[in-house]
Amino acid sequence: xxxxxxxxxxxxxxxxxxxxxxxxxxxxxxxxxxxxxxxxxxxxxxxxxxxxxxxxxxxxxxxxxxxxxxxxxxxxxxxxxxxxxxxxxxxxxxxxxxxxxxxxxxxxxxxxxxxxxxxxxxxxxxxxxxxxxxxxxxxxxxxxxxxxxxxxxxxxxxxxxxxxxxxxxxxxxxxxxxxxxxxxxxxxxxxxxxxxxxxxxxxxxxxxxxxxxxxxxxxxxxxx
DNA sequence: GGCCAGGACACCA
DNA sequence: TGGTGTCATGGC
Numbered sequence: 001x002x003x004x005x006x007x008x009x010x011x012x013x014x015x016x017x018x019x020x021x022x023x024x025x026x027x028x029x030x031x032x033x034x035x036x037x038x039x040x041x042x043x044x045x046x047x048x049x050x051x052x053x054x055x056x057x058x059x060x061x062x063x064x065x066x067x068x069x070x071x072x073x074x075x076x077x078x079x080x081x082x083x084x085x086x087x088x089x090x091x092x093x094x095x096x097x098x099x100x101x102x103x104x105x106x107x108x109x110x111x112x113x114x115x116x117x118x119x120x121x122x123x124x125x126x127x128x129x130x131x132x133x134x135x136x137x138x139x140x141x142x143x144x145x146x147x148x149x150x151x152x153x154x155x156x157x158x159x160x161x162x163x164x165x166x167x168x169x170x171x172x173x174x175x176x177x178x179x180x181x182x183x184x185x186x187x188x189x190x191x192x193x194x195x196x197x198x199x200x201x202x203x204x205x206x207x208x209x210x211x212x213x214x215x216x217x218x219x220x221x222x223x224x
Numbered sequence: 225g226g227c228c229a230g231g232a233c234a235c236c237a
Numbered sequence: 238t239g240g241t242g243t244c245a246t247g248g249c
Contacts, residue, residue: 027230038230039230040231042229042230042231043230043231043232044228044229044230044231044232045229045230045231046228046229046230047229047230048229049229050230084229085231085232088232088233092232127232127233128231128232128233129232130231130232130233131231131232132230132231132232133231133232136230148230150230150231151229151230151231152230191230192230194230195230198230199229199230203228203229
């Protein structure tokens with residue numbers, strides 16, 4: 001960890017990105033359950049591929065906990081095939097559904113009545129749900145005040161020399177949560193802004209110079 | 225044809 | 238605790 005005391009940078013970064021992109025309306029989904037399925041399907045996968053997989057589940061009339069729990073494993077594999085890793089992701093979805101059924105009687109409402117950190121701990125015990133997926137579920141499906149960290153967050157902050165590359169997920173999460181008001185909508189929009197910035201500006205070096213963060217004071221070395 | 229995407233996990237030292 | 242291989246499809 002380098003200088004996790006530059007809390008002013010977090011607000012400055014948010015201001016720049018928010019005025020650049022505007023309200024991104026994350027997470028794009030019609031229900032909390034759709035957010036959860038999307039969170040599992042998007043693991044290391046382009047969102048475009050996830051959309052097709054979700055559409056397949058919707059078209060089959062299976063986008064609810066009871067229907068999806070009842071569907072045959074091989075059928076689900078074929079439905080989510082466009083999102084990649086379809087065998088392992090099918091298992092992960094089934095693991096979550098078993099968890100939801102056994103502990104909360106298939107009710108997301110009951111699940112989200114749990115204390116934030118207690119529920120996070122339980123979600124992390126589900127095989128296939130790691131920290132980012134758990135936090136995405138808690139924030140975007142459960143509307144709980146927890147900050148989601150992803151590869152873009154780490155990349156952007158380290159390139160702007162706010163954190164060191166070796167800083168852990170939990171440390172970065174604490175950094176955000178200790179230096180921002182615990183507001184659900186702020187956390188939702190901030191993470192969305194970071195992902196959009198990463199997608200649009202961090203992939204090719206010429207575009208990096210057009211990034212809202214690329215100006216004196218914050219611009220360091222996006223590409224070295 | 226290669227690279228990468230809104231990760232997680234098993235395995236090993 | 239940290240590094241590496243694996244899982245798979247689709248767009249650029």
